[in-house]
Amino acid sequence: MSDPKPSPGVHRAVLLGTVHLSRLEGRGSLRLEANGLFTLRAKRRKGVRVDEPGLYRVVLWPRTDREGFVVQVVVAQADLLSPAPVGTTPLKPLVFHLLGKWLGAWDGIGLVEVVPKDPLEVRPFAVRFLVRRPEEAPSPGGVVRVKGRVERGRLIGEVEAVSVSSLETEGERKMIPLKDPKEIPELRTEEEARAFWDTHEITEEFLEKAGPVPEEELPR
CATH class of the missing domain: 2.40.50 (OB fold (Dihydrolipoamide Acetyltransferase, E2P))
Structure with missing residues (x-):
């Protein structure tokens, strides 16, 4: 399987x-x-x-x-x-959102393999982060969401196991299509980011307007 x-x-x-x-x-x-x-x-x-x-x-x-x-x-x-002049720092920290295969956590560091299924990113890659409440993290395997914020240069977030059927249900019934990159609003808090990405999806029209991503422009 x-x-x-x-x-x-x-x-x-x-x-x-x-x-x-x-x-x-x-x-x-x-x-x-x-x-x-x-x-x-x-x-x-x-x-x-x-x-x-x-x-x-x-x-x-x-x-x-x-x-x-x-x-x-x-x-x-x-x-x-x-x-704004160089040196100006925004008041609110960045938030992050991951969805991928859960490989587990070691010494408090979680590992998610992101397997792209659209042209936004080219190859599968691993993202590591500091796990909040690692004792509650699921066992390795399956699909997880990770949501959190950036603190002192590091991703810190919570892991939530999700089922493929729930993802399909979200895609069919709840997701609002995004047709242009400009439709993404300013997300001021982690809660706003969660609510937005839990109910919106990127469409082919969005990708066409965003343009292709050359291999050399991706981080390595």
């Missing part, structure tokens, strides 16, 4: 919230500053524009190290909220 895979409608491996972005001179990358996240040099998807330093509402694709610290991100979407 093959391993259960997340439904394409509810698959996510994203950081969400408000960050400060500015262009790095002579480079195609960006300087990214956020509450709870160390300053990073970030890549950006083709078509993402950052014309001036400021606070931006973003969708980020992360990669983590073995301890759950965010080491690389791609800016998948950025909408300017207000111009």
Whole structure:
């Protein structure tokens, strides 16, 4: 029997919230500053524009190290909220949302294998995070949701086992289609992010407007 895979409608491996972005001179990358996240040099998807330093509402694709610290991100979407000088830090920390195969937790560090089923991300990859209440984490195997926030550069979240049938039900009955990246609102709290991504899905029209993701633009 093959391993259960997340439904394409509810698959996510994203950081969400408000960050400060500015262009790095002579480079195609960006300087990214956020509450709870160390300053990073970030890549950006083709078509993402950052014309001036400021606070931006973003969708980020992360990669983590073995301890759950965010080491690389791609800016998948950025909408300017207000111009602001370099060094301005948003008040609220970023939140994150994962859905994938649960590989288990060791010494408090959880491991989720994200198996993409859409063009947003190309290859399966592992995301590590610090588990809140590890004694309540499920046994390895199956599909899980992980939701939490970024604190001191690290993903910290709670694990929830989900059934494939419940994912299919969500996809069929509850999910609201997103047809444009601009339809993603500013998600000010972890609760808002959970509520939004639990009831919305990315559509083919969304992907067409977002454009393809070249292999070299993904974090490694």
